Amino acid sequence: MNFKQIMFEYDEVPGATSYIISIFPPDDRQPFLMEVKNRSLACIVSNLEFGHSYKWHYEAYKKKKLIFKSRDYTFSIRSYYLIDTSLFRSKIEISKKVTLNNDLIFLDYPGIAINRQGTPVWFYPFVSPNGMSAPNFRNMRMTNDGNITFQDNTDCYEVNIKGELLWKAPNDGKVSGSATEFYHHDFRKLDDGTYLTSSYKFVSEANYYNPSIISKVRYNTLVQYDASGKVVWYWNEKDHIAKSFIFQGYAADATDVEGTHLNGFDYSAEEDAIVMSFRNNSNIIKIDKKTGNVIYNLAEYGDQSGKQKDPWFARQHGPVILPGHRLLVYNNNVKDTITGGSYPKVLIIKEPLNGNNASIAWEYECRSIRFPKGIIGKEGYAAPLPNGDILVCMGGANYSFEVTPAKEVVWQSSFEKYDDKQKTWTGFNNYRCSYASSLYPKYFTLQRSKEKNKEQGKIKINNEGTENDSFLVELVLADGITKVFADTARLRGRSSGIIKLPVKTAMKQNKGKNNLIVLVTSLSNRFLSKIFNLEFGDKK
16 A cells, blocks of 8 residues: 555454454554544554555454454555655644644645644655656645545646546646647546646637737646536636736737736636636636636736736635635745745735725735845745635745634644755655545445334444545335335534434335335535445344
8 A cells, every 4th residue: 555544444343342453564663553432443554654564453342342343354555756745745833723634734845744743644655767756746636535636747637646547637638739738737526526726728829919919828727527427517718808918018029928817716616717827917816617707807906007006916826715704725925026035925815895995804924034135036826724724835935734713823833855875855846735624524334223123223323434424325125116205314523413204114115024224425525325224124
């Protein structure tokens, strides 16, 4: 395996009140003993090591009496240069509060995930040309269904935690009209299972300032794919953004026009709308996905035209849509009007609604004594955390931190790689850092709940994942087709719930057969479902 945070799942033993999982290291050290109450049929273990092989087994107890012991199982965890701390390291500089042991931060430059102590926990098995270079990925993040998506300089990928390829963007030029789609900057899997990415389309057309000059203009596009790689929607800024913005800053004789430089987006399923950030003209817009039309342009409120001495944001990245019609923006704060040192800022902006202007609801300046002359850099990102704090990635400034709404930095890390030629440590940038509650955000097991009257059947759902989830529970007759009951249950991460099933009613329709089928499906991951057989008239 290429990770050391591992989910151990074991079979239920009838009558057991607790279980003990024993994990044996390869040397003479004491085994890890994990006692698990009957609530759960799985557990996460993080204190393992890369480059080692382990044995493990589980034991079932009824109160204090051993009633079952499994055979020994074995597994191995690979070592790799990407998690070799003599080559790459994360230096934790501030850690003021306790965080969950399962919390992870994905670093896209080396393609790894670290825990809050800075220790590598997972790596993507990247094939390096020289056996030493970093992959320099972008937008590495865990999906809602427990997989991982990222970009390289060419393509967009989804892999499972083993690094096995699940999906790759077709990159066939159906939207761009060229040999490839020119994917860039942002890519993610949406909750409905489709994929959204930014790309380019190059068009030769008359220069905005001098029609006698033909310019090669780079327009931003968004492309949405389904699981088969079919284009289900796309957007081209050429159809919705004024040419004055596209040609802003270019001369009348310019033959190559880079355009607005889209560097991030976010999607609201509730509104079916997309918010986008454009670096070159320091602008953020929101579009209606159905029509593609612009809903608002934040430059109109922050005044990025130069008339205002201190515009809200400049060369910004993001944005992220927050509840309550708010946007989280990483403001690189790179302004032509600044003469001294300056620092990036993290902003929360209230969207313009119902005739009201946009406004700044919260602001944090990323000032640091490490940079006495300020930080003028590219890249960077800010993302909300489940506890209400914000995870800030400083991009080229080479560090990341967590800040509270009260503006207290409670965790901070810098990232370094060893330069063998110079024999020294140097910083490496991450385009974005992203948070995950664990390598197992969504996972569940099933048990038959204890009940005195088997005619009143119950099923116990153990949400083993580290995030909340909702489940669809369906009761099906023995024919495997006829559904006689459906209900939903919402469970917090690492908790259990019991669903009552109308067994007596269902058995009357079951044509004399003594079993029913229970189908349970995660509503956040339709591919994650389990079937449970309820049998009657036996010892179960």
